[in-house]
Amino acid sequence: MSNLTNQGNIVQDLGEQVLQKMQHLTGDGLLGASGDGANQLATGIHGTANAVRDTTHQVGNHVTNYGDDMTHMDAQYGNQIAGG
Helix, strand or coil: CHHHHHHHHHHHHHHHHHHHHHHHHHHCCCCHHHHHHHHHHHHHHHHHHHHHHHHHHHHHHHHHHHHHHHHHHHHHHHHHHCCC
């Protein structure tokens, strides 16, 4: 889980760096009409970062639920399985 979280943070950090560079260029008027492209890029980067965070959260919930289910199964049937 921590690896997924770290990867999500890396995606977001890289995206923010790209956005800062694009804003610097468009803010200086060097790209003119490309400002719309920068806005579209920003939307895409933020969407991707949010999707990574949401996916990590959902995977975490599934892993937790699976672990809880297995703990419950072990508590309920472990003795029978062990021959008790």
